[in-house]
Amino acid sequence: MPIPGPALRARIEPNATAPELIRNFCIIAHIDHGKSTLADRMLQLTGVVEARAMRAQYLDRMDIERERGITIKSQAVRMPWQVGETPYALNMIDTPGHVDFTYEVSRSLAACEGAVLLVDAAQGIEAQTLANLYLAMENELEIIPVLNKIDLPAAQPEKYAEEIGNLVGVDPEDVLRVSGKTGMGVEALLDKIVGTIPAPVGDADGAARAMIFDSVYDIYRGVVTYVRVVDGNLNPRERIAMMSTGATHELLEIGVISPEPIPTKGIGVGEVGYLITGVKDVRQSKVGDTVTTQVKPATEALGGYEDPKPMVFSGLYPIDGSDYPALRDALDKLKLNDAALNYEPETSVALGFGFRVGFLGLLHLEIVRERLEREFNLDLISTAPNVIYEVDLEDRTTVTVTNPSEFPGGKIREVREPVVRATILTPSEFVGTVMGLCTDRRGTLLGMDYLSEDRVELRYTLPLAEIVFDFFDQLKSRTRGYASLDYETTGDQVADLVKVDILLQGDKVDAFSAIVHKDKAYDYGVRMTEKLKELIPRQQFEVPIQAAVGARVIARETIRAMRKDVLAKCYGGDISRKRKLLEKQKEGKKRMKTIGSVEVPKDAFIAALSSDAGGGKKEK
Numbered sequence: 362m363p364i365p366g367p368a369l370r371a372r373i374e375p376n377a378t379a380p381e382l383i384r385n386f387c388i389i390a391h392i393d394h395g396k397s398t399l400a401d402r403m404l405q406l407t408g409v410v411e412a413r414a415m416r417a418q419y420l421d422r423m424d425i426e427r428e429r430g431i432t433i434k435s436q437a438v439r440m441p442w443q444v445g446e447t448p449y450a451l452n453m454i455d456t457p458g459h460v461d462f463t464y465e466v467s468r469s470l471a472a473c474e475g476a477v478l479l480v481d482a483a484q485g486i487e488a489q490t491l492a493n494l495y496l497a498m499e500n501e502l503e504i505i506p507v508l509n510k511i512d513l514p515a516a517q518p519e520k521y522a523e524e525i526g527n528l529v530g531v532d533p534e535d536v537l538r539v540s541g542k543t544g545m546g547v548e549a550l551l552d553k554i555v556g557t558i559p560a561p562v563g564d565a566d567g568a569a570r571a572m573i574f575d576s577v578y579d580i581y582r583g584v585v586t587y588v589r590v591v592d593g594n595l596n597p598r599e600r601i602a603m604m605s606t607g608a609t610h611e612l613l614e615i616g617v618i619s620p621e622p623i624p625t626k627g628i629g630v631g632e633v634g635y636l637i638t639g640v641k642d643v644r645q646s647k648v649g650d651t652v653t654t655q656v657k658p659a660t661e662a663l664g665g666y667e668d669p670k671p672m673v674f675s676g677l678y679p680i681d682g683s684d685y686p687a688l689r690d691a692l693d694k695l696k697l698n699d700a701a702l703n704y705e706p707e708t709s710v711a712l713g714f715g716f717r718v719g720f721l722g723l724l725h726l727e728i729v730r731e732r733l734e735r736e737f738n739l740d741l742i743s744t745a746p747n748v749i750y751e752v753d754l755e756d757r758t759t760v761t762v763t764n765p766s767e768f769p770g771g772k773i774r775e776v777r778e779p780v781v782r783a784t785i786l787t788p789s790e791f792v793g794t795v796m797g798l799c800t801d802r803r804g805t806l807l808g809m810d811y812l813s814e815d816r817v818e819l820r821y822t823l824p825l826a827e828i829v830f831d832f833f834d835q836l837k838s839r840t841r842g843y844a845s846l847d848y849e850t851t852g853d854q855v856a857d858l859v860k861v862d863i864l865l866q867g868d869k870v871d872a873f874s875a876i877v878h879k880d881k882a883y884d885y886g887v888r889m890t891e892k893l894k895e896l897i898p899r900q901q902f903e904v905p906i907q908a909a910v911g912a913r914v915i916a917r918e919t920i921r922a923m924r925k926d927v928l929a930k931c932y933g934g935d936i937s938r939k940r941k942l943l944e945k946q947k948e949g950k951k952r953m954k955t956i957g958s959v960e961v962p963k964d965a966f967i968a969a970l971s972s973d974a975g976g977g978k979k980e981k
């Protein structure tokens with residue numbers, strides 16, 4: 362994408378560094394409600410990206426984001442906008458809409474004074490609409506409610522304007538109606554942003570303080586750090602300090618993004634821009650941290666900083682053991698660009714050398730796994746996702762378990778599991794179905810409210826282990842896609858949990874072990890042995906499959922031996938057919954992991970848990 366020419370650059374570099382001419386806002390919404398498309402349209406309307414250069418969802422740079430149509434990394438971009446004779450600089454932050462990335466959303470919100478709350482006019486308010494609205498209100502942002510996709514025949518603007526008006530406390534007539542796709546209403550929205558969102562305030566003469574709200578590794582420039590300046594200013598060539606660690610770096614470049622990096626002479630109060638210091642690891646430039654200057658350091662950091670904490674763990678193993686060094690190097694590279702990625706070496710009896718990797722959630726797990734396979738050409742096995750358990754033993758010691766194989770065998774006094782507070786929005790017709798699913802996943806109803814005559818908000822406490830795998834898929838499939846989910850961790854609870862082991866030919870396969878509630882152990886054992894019987898191909902010998910709790914076998918299946926050699930029917934036949942069969946067999950072996958003497962398909966480790974995982978009863 363070419364850097365804008367002098368004419369455009371002149372418009373982008375107005376004297377809008379004055380805080381009263383700056384508006385910092387973000388776009389927040391439920392997944393797929395149109396944030397990125399609206400951002401595209403704003404880029405075009407403000408002339409920052411000419412129509413011919415526009416690719417749909419311009420700001421979603423990662424391939425996976427574009428293929429999956431979801432925004433993962435927040436992007437900040439500065440847009441010039443004139444109201445009357447006055448030129449303004451609008452700093453827009455397009456935020457991730459997925460529950461895995463709530464921390465990043467919260468840091469983007471902290472960099473703004475206002476938020477465009479976008480609601481799909483054909484869907485209405487969803488769970489993440491509420492979650493992001495509450496986050497924006499916690500940050501005391503000015504909210505501009507907007508109905509999007511009003512070009513859709515299924516749009517019901519009157520109905521949902523009423524819903525949003527009740528929620529945000531504005532007259533439904535004041536809810537803007539736009540179409541990110543056609544551009545209708547977007548100019549009026551830009552004017553409303555200037556007229557409604559307050560200008561940033563700060564102490565221009567104070568010690569510099571800037572909040573990091575994104576940090577991206579670039580293979581050519583090293584880490585590009587996105588900041589919002591609250592006090593003072595930052596200038597090229599001065600030394601800056603990270604307040605969470607005290608580390609200092611020389612500022613090699615500073616500028617604004619519009620939509621590509623444009624170096625400037627510095628950024629001051631209220632400005633949103635980027636810093637390049639030459640560091641190579643995003644961990645040296647943490648989202649939520651405060652940047653100050655070494656020469657005149659601030660005494661107090663800006664609030665809200667947290668180290669990202671992994672919520673879900675999974676084992677990652679190369680199918681081919683000789684790929685272990687390549688997997689380690691690939692994780693080291695991904696870590697440069699993903700501050701939330703945690704991993705450490707792990708050994709499995711069944712799978713060999715691998716890593717126990719911590720993720721923010723299931724989408725984060727899938728994205729990392731896809732990137733490892735696609736960008737580093739690795740063939741991987743990932744074991745079922747686990748949460749962190751705390752196990753108190755009779756001898757007063759406590760074991761932290763992130764891998765079922767670490768679950769202690771001794772006398773257990775108490776097991777604690779993480780729980781979340783879940784918000785589910787559903788049409789009223791599915792309330793019973795949703796309550797049944799939550800009860801089955803050991804949920805406790807906290808309350809329910811009718812948002813309108815046919816939309817209900819349900820609030821549950823649920824064990825994290827019961828939702829990390831396929832709760833969301835089950836929720837969607839049982840409500841014909843209409844229900845939506847958001848959750849946040851709220852601590853832990855004591856639970857009666859046991860470890861269920863799976864044995865192949867009498868040998869325990871640690872990669873298949875799982876920690877489930879005692880009441881669900883039998884169902885889980887039956888389902889896993891049945892599933893594995895389906896997934897593991899017949900071998901030259903009989904393969905007994907057992908599920909056991911400790912020494913007690915609770916379920917078993919047997920895979921009968923294969924009667925004949927694949928080549929049996931083509932002895933004496935044409936050589937090409939024989940070669941094709943052997944090729945096919947070799948191809949098939951690449952996707953297999955040999956455990957003991959049994960060949961297990963790599964997907965068996967996840968597929969075995971599919972359809973109704975999480976130890977739930979056999980669901981209808």
Ligand SMILES: Nc1nc2c(ncn2[C@@H]2O[C@H](COP(=O)(O)OP(=O)(O)OP(=O)(O)O)[C@@H](O)[C@H]2O)c(=O)[nH]1
Pocket residue numbers: 390391392393394395396397398399418430431432433457458459509510511512513539540541542543
């Ligand atoms: N008809 C119509 N479709 C739209 C409009 N805005 C977005 N879409 C479509 O809705 C889908 C989601 O749009 P995105 O802009 O990716 O939504 P998003 O909120 O950024 O999605 P996430 O980044 O995953 O949260 C895409 O297929 C868009 O083409 C609109 O105004 N009208």
